[in-house]
Amino acid sequence: MSTKTHVQTKINGETVDFLCEPRQSLLEVLRDVLQMTGSKEGCNDGNCGACTVNMDGRIVDSCLVLGVEAAGSEINTIEGVATSDGLHPIQQAFLENAALQCGICTPGFIVASKALLEAEPNPSEERIRLWLAGNLCRCTGYDKIVRAVMDAAQKMA
Amino acid sequence: MTTAYEPNVVLSTKEYDVVGTRPIRHDGVDKVTGAAKYGADFYASNMLFAKVLRSPHAHARIKSIDTTDAESLEGVRAVVTSKDFGNLPWTYERDQVMASHKVLYKGHPIAGVAAINSHIADHAISLIKVEYECLASVATVHEAMKENAPILLDDLRTEDDLGNNSESNTNVAKHIQYSTGDIEKGFNQADLIVEREFNTATVHQGYIEPSNFTVNWNQDGRLHIWLSSQGPFEIRGDAAKVLGIPVSNVKVTPMEIGGGFGAKFSVFSSPIAALLSKKTGHPVKVVNTRTEEFESSTPTPGSYLKVKIGITKSGQITSGQAYLAYEAGAYPGSPVGGGANCLFAPYDIPNQLIDGYDVVVNKPKTGAYRAPGSPNAAFAIESIVDELAEKLGMDPLNLRLMNASKSGTRRSDGVKFPRIGCIEVIEAMKSHPHYSTPLKGPNQGRGIAIGYWMNGAGESSITLTVHPDGHINLVEGSADIGGSRASISMMAAEVLGIPAESVHPSVVDTDSVGYTSGTGGSSVTHKAGIVVYQAASDVKLQLLDRAASIWGTDSNSLEMNNGVISSTSNHNLKISFEDLAAQLNDTGGPIVGRAALTTRGPGGAFAGHIIDVEVDPETGKVAILRCTAFQDCGKAIHPSYVEGQMQGGTVQGIGWALNEEYFMNEDGSMANGTFLDYRMPLALDLPMIDTVIVEVANPDHPFGVRGVGEVSIAPPLPAVANAVYGATGIRMNRLPMTPASIANITK
Known part of the structure; x- marks a missing residue:
C-alpha cells in the first residue's frame, strides 16, 4: 500500500496539516480526509468545475491538483466564503x-x-x-x- | 443582454398574499455555503468504499468469473457477483443490477468490490478475470428490428395492447397502437400531404452529481440506504424486490440531490453495495464516476419516427399517421408511450393512426428524461407543421392556432383534455415583441414550435406541527430537486395567513413520513400542493376549535384570516395565530395537522418557444441569438423557480438539438463518456433565456397549479431546427444538428 505524505497548507486562512497518499487529489483530501464536503465531485477530470477552489489567487479544479501539491499554498474553498459577519x-x-x-x-x-x-x-x-x-x-x-x-x-x- | 419581458406572468385570474411572490428558498443558505449534504457527502463510521466491475463489451456471454486475485489484494474486504443474490430467481431488474450469464451493454455491472478506500477497490476490480464470448450487437432501432438481428433477451416476445405475445424471438418488446377516425378518409380529404422521417441520437440527462449510495445491512436484518434520489420510496420498494427482503426492512434517507431530470429513480448499484455490506458487516459507499454515469445509468432513447400529415388548402389538418420506434436500452421500457401520447396532442386531428415500438438495443437501459418521449415526437411533428405552414403560405403560429387542441379535444390515447392552455400559449407567442422583431442579418433564422406533456400526480403525505412562536414545521417526503421546499411551504403559509419564512420544511426518510411518490412527472407542486392545502386546513380547523374551547363559544362562529382568529359575532374575541400557538400546551395540547392522498388531475402542460439562430455557413456552427420560452403552468407558486424550470428545460432542449449524442464505436461501445466529449451547453454558448409564464388555472388544484418541470424541453428541438431552416433553407431531420452535419449540406 502507498505510504502517506505529511502536507502543511493554509485553508480558508487556517494552517492545516494532513496526511495523504501521493495519488490523492486535493478534492479527495478536502472531502475524504478533511471532511470539507462543500467542494463537489461532478466529473473528476476537470470538465465540470463543481470542485473549483481558489489556490494562491487562481481558481483551479481541485480534482486536477494533487493533495501533495497543496503544500505551502493558500487554498480558499466555498466553506470560507461566508464569514461570521454573514453571507458574501x-x-x-x-x-x-x-x-x-x-x-x-x-x-x-x-x-x-x-x-x-x-x-x-x-x-x-x-x-x-x-x-x-x-x-x-x-x-x-x-x-x-x-x-x-x-x-x-x-x-x- | 436582452431586456426581460415585464411583466412576464400573463392571464392570471387570482392573486394571493404569499403564492406568486418570490421569497428566498428555505434551503438556500445551506446550498450557497457548501453546508448542504448531498449523498456523496455522507460518511458513515467504519465505512468501506465500493467499485463496480463493468463489461467492456456491448454484447457477450459470460463464460467464467474469477475473483481470487481481487479477494486476496490487501485492503479488499469483499467481492460479490450475481451469485451472491443466492437462490433468488432471475429477473430483468436483478440482471440489470448485476449480469449473470450475459452482458447486454458496455458498462453492464458484473461484480462489486468493497475495500478500505476507493483506489484499492478500483485496483481490485482490475484483478477480476472474466472470460467472455463476444456476440454481435445492435446499437439502433434500425439494426435491432432487422430480420435475423442479434437477439438480446432470449425470452422476449412482442406484446401488443391486448397483452398478446408474438411467437418468435424479437428485440421489439412492445407494440402500441392508437387509432381514431378513418385515416385513409382523412388523407383523401387533404389537399396537401407531407411525410418525413426523423432520427434522434441517444442523449443523457447530464445532471452534475453522479449517482451515489451508502448502504448498511444491519445485523438485525434492516437495510438503510443514504442516497441522492428523486424517489426514495420507489428505491425502497425496488431495492427490497431486487434483494428479496420485505419492504418494511428497508429505510431510505434522502440526502440532497444534485440533479436527476428523471434518471435518478433507479436502484443502480445500491443492491451491490447492500450485498457487500451484508458480506462485510460494514456500511458500504458506492459513487459512480462520470463515465460510469454515461455508460451505465439510464440515458434517454435515440429514436426513429416517420410522420405523415394531411391538410386542406385552408390549413385544417385532416389526418395524422405516425410510426415511432424508441430505444429501450438493454431491457424493455422505453418512453415510446409518452412519445405517442404527446406527438399529436397540440392539435385536434380527427383521423389518426399511431404505431409505437419499444425496442431493446445493446445500450444501458433507458430512463426518464424530462417529458420522456415528448421531445423526440415534438421534433418530428413540429418540423412538419412548419413545412406545411410554409407550403400553404400561412403564418406558422396561425396554422397552429387554427388546429390547436382545447378543452374537450380527444388526445390520441382517447383521453379528453380538461381545461388546457394550448391556445393561450400560442396567443402569448403571437403577441410577444420577439415574434414581430425583424432578424438583423444574413444567415439568421427564426423558428417557433410548441409541445405538450401530460404532467403527473400521485401520492403525497405531509405533517404540520405548530410551534409555540407561531411558526410551522412542515414534514414531507418529496426529494427537493429545485426549490419545492419553498413552493410547498408557501402554499402552507398562504392557507394559514403567515409569511413563507414562518414555515420550516424538512424532507425526511421513508420511516418518518407517509408514502410519497417520487419527484418526477412535474408532479410535486401539484400533489404536495393539494396535500399541504388539506394539512394546513386541518391545522386551521384545530386552531378554531381550540380558540372556541378557550372562549367557550362555537367554532362555527370563528374564522381565521391573515393569521388572526376572530369571532364573527363578538368583535372582542380576537387572537393572533402566534398568541394562540403560545397557549397550545396549556389549553389541550399540541396541534399537528396532517394529510395524505393520491392526487389526480395534474392538468397537462403546453409550452412554446421562439428561437433565433445564426448559422456560420463555413463551419455549420449554430449560435443561439435570442430565445423566448412560453409555458402554461396553471399558477406560478414561486415565479422565479418556475422561470428557472423553463430556462433549464429550454437549454437542455437546445443541447439535445445541437450538440449532445452518444457516439457509438463500431464495437457498440460509447466513445464520448466524459463531459469534455459529451458536449453540454456552457454559459458561453447561450443568451439570456426570456420567459413568459402563462397562467391558465388548473380547476383541479386549490391554487390552479399544473406541473411545470418538464414540457419546456420539447419545443426547442424543432424550434432550433425550424430556425436553422430559416437561416439555411435546409430541413434537418437528424439530431443533433452538429456543425459538421449542417456544413456537409450547406457546402
Whole structure:
C-alpha cells in the first residue's frame, strides 16, 4: 500500500496539516480526509468545475491538483466564503436571484464568480459567460446565475 | 443582454398574499455555503468504499468469473457477483443490477468490490478475470428490428395492447397502437400531404452529481440506504424486490440531490453495495464516476419516427399517421408511450393512426428524461407543421392556432383534455415583441414550435406541527430537486395567513413520513400542493376549535384570516395565530395537522418557444441569438423557480438539438463518456433565456397549479431546427444538428 505524505497548507486562512497518499487529489483530501464536503465531485477530470477552489489567487479544479501539491499554498474553498459577519454579497445575490436549483454546482460557481469580481469589479455579461464557461450547470440554463453575478457586482461596487 | 419581458406572468385570474411572490428558498443558505449534504457527502463510521466491475463489451456471454486475485489484494474486504443474490430467481431488474450469464451493454455491472478506500477497490476490480464470448450487437432501432438481428433477451416476445405475445424471438418488446377516425378518409380529404422521417441520437440527462449510495445491512436484518434520489420510496420498494427482503426492512434517507431530470429513480448499484455490506458487516459507499454515469445509468432513447400529415388548402389538418420506434436500452421500457401520447396532442386531428415500438438495443437501459418521449415526437411533428405552414403560405403560429387542441379535444390515447392552455400559449407567442422583431442579418433564422406533456400526480403525505412562536414545521417526503421546499411551504403559509419564512420544511426518510411518490412527472407542486392545502386546513380547523374551547363559544362562529382568529359575532374575541400557538400546551395540547392522498388531475402542460439562430455557413456552427420560452403552468407558486424550470428545460432542449449524442464505436461501445466529449451547453454558448409564464388555472388544484418541470424541453428541438431552416433553407431531420452535419449540406 502507498505510504502517506505529511502536507502543511493554509485553508480558508487556517494552517492545516494532513496526511495523504501521493495519488490523492486535493478534492479527495478536502472531502475524504478533511471532511470539507462543500467542494463537489461532478466529473473528476476537470470538465465540470463543481470542485473549483481558489489556490494562491487562481481558481483551479481541485480534482486536477494533487493533495501533495497543496503544500505551502493558500487554498480558499466555498466553506470560507461566508464569514461570521454573514453571507458574501455573491452568495446573497445567488439566493435573491434564484440562481440555483439543485445546488450541486453552486459552490463552484460562487468560488469562480468571487475570483472574477475580485479581479474585475464590473464585468460585462459576455465576460461573465466566458469566465464561467468552465463551470457546468444543468438546471438553470445559466440565465439566473449570470444575472446574480451582475447583481453582486453592482452591490459590491 | 436582452431586456426581460415585464411583466412576464400573463392571464392570471387570482392573486394571493404569499403564492406568486418570490421569497428566498428555505434551503438556500445551506446550498450557497457548501453546508448542504448531498449523498456523496455522507460518511458513515467504519465505512468501506465500493467499485463496480463493468463489461467492456456491448454484447457477450459470460463464460467464467474469477475473483481470487481481487479477494486476496490487501485492503479488499469483499467481492460479490450475481451469485451472491443466492437462490433468488432471475429477473430483468436483478440482471440489470448485476449480469449473470450475459452482458447486454458496455458498462453492464458484473461484480462489486468493497475495500478500505476507493483506489484499492478500483485496483481490485482490475484483478477480476472474466472470460467472455463476444456476440454481435445492435446499437439502433434500425439494426435491432432487422430480420435475423442479434437477439438480446432470449425470452422476449412482442406484446401488443391486448397483452398478446408474438411467437418468435424479437428485440421489439412492445407494440402500441392508437387509432381514431378513418385515416385513409382523412388523407383523401387533404389537399396537401407531407411525410418525413426523423432520427434522434441517444442523449443523457447530464445532471452534475453522479449517482451515489451508502448502504448498511444491519445485523438485525434492516437495510438503510443514504442516497441522492428523486424517489426514495420507489428505491425502497425496488431495492427490497431486487434483494428479496420485505419492504418494511428497508429505510431510505434522502440526502440532497444534485440533479436527476428523471434518471435518478433507479436502484443502480445500491443492491451491490447492500450485498457487500451484508458480506462485510460494514456500511458500504458506492459513487459512480462520470463515465460510469454515461455508460451505465439510464440515458434517454435515440429514436426513429416517420410522420405523415394531411391538410386542406385552408390549413385544417385532416389526418395524422405516425410510426415511432424508441430505444429501450438493454431491457424493455422505453418512453415510446409518452412519445405517442404527446406527438399529436397540440392539435385536434380527427383521423389518426399511431404505431409505437419499444425496442431493446445493446445500450444501458433507458430512463426518464424530462417529458420522456415528448421531445423526440415534438421534433418530428413540429418540423412538419412548419413545412406545411410554409407550403400553404400561412403564418406558422396561425396554422397552429387554427388546429390547436382545447378543452374537450380527444388526445390520441382517447383521453379528453380538461381545461388546457394550448391556445393561450400560442396567443402569448403571437403577441410577444420577439415574434414581430425583424432578424438583423444574413444567415439568421427564426423558428417557433410548441409541445405538450401530460404532467403527473400521485401520492403525497405531509405533517404540520405548530410551534409555540407561531411558526410551522412542515414534514414531507418529496426529494427537493429545485426549490419545492419553498413552493410547498408557501402554499402552507398562504392557507394559514403567515409569511413563507414562518414555515420550516424538512424532507425526511421513508420511516418518518407517509408514502410519497417520487419527484418526477412535474408532479410535486401539484400533489404536495393539494396535500399541504388539506394539512394546513386541518391545522386551521384545530386552531378554531381550540380558540372556541378557550372562549367557550362555537367554532362555527370563528374564522381565521391573515393569521388572526376572530369571532364573527363578538368583535372582542380576537387572537393572533402566534398568541394562540403560545397557549397550545396549556389549553389541550399540541396541534399537528396532517394529510395524505393520491392526487389526480395534474392538468397537462403546453409550452412554446421562439428561437433565433445564426448559422456560420463555413463551419455549420449554430449560435443561439435570442430565445423566448412560453409555458402554461396553471399558477406560478414561486415565479422565479418556475422561470428557472423553463430556462433549464429550454437549454437542455437546445443541447439535445445541437450538440449532445452518444457516439457509438463500431464495437457498440460509447466513445464520448466524459463531459469534455459529451458536449453540454456552457454559459458561453447561450443568451439570456426570456420567459413568459402563462397562467391558465388548473380547476383541479386549490391554487390552479399544473406541473411545470418538464414540457419546456420539447419545443426547442424543432424550434432550433425550424430556425436553422430559416437561416439555411435546409430541413434537418437528424439530431443533433452538429456543425459538421449542417456544413456537409450547406457546402
